[in-house]
Amino acid sequence: MRDLADTSRRSLGVTFREDGRAVVRLWAPTAKSVSLKLKHGTRSLLKQEHGFWELVTADMKPGDAYQFLLDEKLLPDPASLSQPDGVHGPSQAIDIADFGWTDTEWANPNLADYILYELHVGTFTDTGTFDAVITKLPHLKSLGITALEIMPVSQFPGDRNWGYDGVFPFAVHHCYGGARGLQRLVDACHRHGLAVVLDVVYNHVGPEGNYLREFGPYFTKKYNTPWGDAINFDDAGCDGVRYFFIENALMWLRDFHIDALRLDAVHAIRDFSPVHILEDIRRYTTSLICEAWRRHYLLVELDLNDTRFIHPARKGGYGMDGQWIDEFHHALRVTTGQARTGYYEDFDGVGHLAKAYRDAYVYDGQYSTHRQKYFGVKADGCAGEKFVVFSQNHDQVGNRMMGERTSTLVSFELLKVMAGAVLLSPYLPLLFMGEEYGETNPFLYFVHHGDAALIEAVRRGRRAEFASFQSEGEAPDPQAQETFLRSRLQWSLLENERHHVLFAFYQELIVLRKSHNALRYLNRTTLDATANEAGQTLL
């Protein structure tokens, strides 16, 4: 189990063999009996080693609904690929291997050439589907970005969610177009010469529709997280859990041709194993790369300024290819007028922005007032392409009470300055959807839960979070459909001259970045950033 012998195919959930039979495989180490419930009758699974249960059957076809009967309890498949009736409904067997890929000529570019564009499928278009995203690819291509970064798509409760409440890590959300829809989008991106980065969440599972704990020790009480019990990566029974997430990472890369993963908030993964789960994901990904002759990157969101995550294994690191780094954003925002409240209190503006340009980490050993501790280590020897920077992203916009995008907070001129600051940085730039033409709609926090108590808890939590901002109004109701609708992009704005000018400016900057060797080279050592504190300028 530790050494997945075969990275070439799925080995959890339902997989269709070439002879048309379905292989059904489930990890349920403490179950006394497991059977598969189909529309017509049930079939018993046989217990294998290490808590796995298996069945090969000719009685199941793509499209069939199924459930597991676990010691008399009817449950969906933890490794379900499709949940057409939502998180509480039965699973649906589908065949993700029979998609007609047309991207055989595609080659994932060098990571240093990535110019990222983060988008949320549900609000990117009015339709909110993968197919609708495809219609916008010519726009993105003309903008000049090279990689789409898609916010999490795993099945979440209800129809609208940022994606971080996903509870079926293997199932592509049904409303977005499911697995087939995502495959069509990736294939189209590759046809347009765009790489695809997928945001995946391995640090917690959403609060509604999480049936994982019925199947095994997916969680541990060793650690506490903001979202309850931590996922069990190092406690008794952890191997099946580690395997589950490793399989998940491999599936996206192999079966969906995803070019890179963006692993959400890996600082919240609690793992004291000698081999960290990220190292394991690195190892299996490397095997896959060698076998399939296709490159893939592993990027992490990391709030730790800890090079252990991005150092290679020979230096005792986890070998991630790169990390998101919020500090550049914070320093840039304070430089351009953001009040020093909350986490911004640690940032002094242009001095820290210069440090972000020079050293990647602003805090690399200094005392952080906000964190109340000395923070970070030096990022010496880490190339620029190891860091993803931005002037806004879903979190930085959406975690404001009113979800204001930068376009509604600063002057037009300053928008251009901020675009330049990001796109001409010695790091990998990331834009947030709509930023390129100054979208004015907010990006608000929205959910669509089915559980009344949970809805109320989320509402209360949101209100409490912004209690000190009451003078500015009340936080919009996260559960309201209106909140979701207000967060959609207004593509018609592009027809407006002012917005078009901004778009053209972004295009120019990207052309400049691509054509100028000094900018493409991403070498912090050849760049010198000097802050003029008095004039608040940066040379």
Added chain:
Amino acid sequence: MRDLADTSRRSLGVTFREDGRAVVRLWAPTAKSVSLKLKHGTRSLLKQEHGFWELVTADMKPGDAYQFLLDEKLLPDPASLSQPDGVHGPSQAIDIADFGWTDTEWANPNLADYILYELHVGTFTDTGTFDAVITKLPHLKSLGITALEIMPVSQFPGDRNWGYDGVFPFAVHHCYGGARGLQRLVDACHRHGLAVVLDVVYNHVGPEGNYLREFGPYFTKKYNTPWGDAINFDDAGCDGVRYFFIENALMWLRDFHIDALRLDAVHAIRDFSPVHILEDIRRYTTSLICEAWRRHYLLVELDLNDTRFIHPARKGGYGMDGQWIDEFHHALRVTTGQARTGYYEDFDGVGHLAKAYRDAYVYDGQYSTHRQKYFGVKADGCAGEKFVVFSQNHDQVGNRMMGERTSTLVSFELLKVMAGAVLLSPYLPLLFMGEEYGETNPFLYFVHHGDAALIEAVRRGRRAEFASFQSEGEAPDPQAQETFLRSRLQWSLLENERHHVLFAFYQELIVLRKSHNALRYLNRTTLDATANEAGQTLL
């Protein structure tokens, strides 16, 4: 604060300067006011940076009792050096710098030459003091061991305790003879050519008399431990806590001339900082070594088979000099007849013992039934001197319901085999006090709490732990003085021929180890261990 500028002197608690004045320094980051309460009046401390409070006063002399008045609350000093009236009483100012050391000629031997002897001060002699230990040094010297390992001596509640319930990490337990007594013992050991290893506990604080949380964020709710909230090594406010324990490590090495620390159960230290607290302790210890031109070693008790702890920093490791390794013990015990219950279920006997000789870690990637997970990494490239092995120790004896030593469990011949197995191993051997002459008294679990509810909880816990052994009798009452008294060594046994023969055998083995180059060299690669499973023999 992060960079202790000065490893040359104590900078917490009360320290007497050469001019006789007392420097008083306390970390109390959230306190509004702090004063020092002496017998005659109080003196205010002045707030400094980073939550420290300071006072220099001529009104305090060695021997004086004192307390801190923290926002009107009267408390002992967290960095107290002496607690003559126990854990709930006032602290006592003492001067640990004015001891007349006579060990200027002493040089800590190479770690590879360590032959360790673990002792518990309270039960080693009838008197139970450091001075009484000194009277036994000729015996230990004649045995041939080269290093005394002293179980924890920090002030614990009551008069009897293994030491792991200590609550004043800087105060040497009063009943043992206090700081001065320990200094006398170390000085005497060095005179006898013996190194001293001190067991220190940085993974938890005892359940009675812990006033630390009154002073600052010493604990965090991020992690759960078997002993409640974890010590805060990486959460908000952690720097003062890290500093506290770094200072503690430095104090033993510098002011007590301790040659090596044995850090208890470091697997239970929860620290996700980029620089682990053990790395920090390593760094400061290395500075101290360079400044004082005296060698010190850092050994850890580790239940993880994770080379990260013993690898040097350049390999991403924490740089510990060595680790205790229980697996050798478990494999040896099963080989010599121990039933495969509890954690012994993972060990098959002679095959695993051969693996322990060859690879140090028995589990270096295999599935562990007891832990319910794949466990360990390979210890390739780690020298034999990185591992401390034993056929018994305080835990392995005392965690049996009846605390039986090996001498009462196996035949006389087998005792000799086990002695040979340990003393001729390519690792650092450790003996447990009394083992060398086959002490027959048990080493039981004992405490001496003052809190009735806690006493009952400990009793209940102990009974529950051994519920399945009820047919063999009832677990002795941990709180009873009798339980402690029954655990003392009976030195008169040495006069008995059978016991003397065993002692002479240990002496011979140690002579053999010291004189034979192949045994001194500690190289696992030149040793070949082959198990003959059928005959249960090892070549």
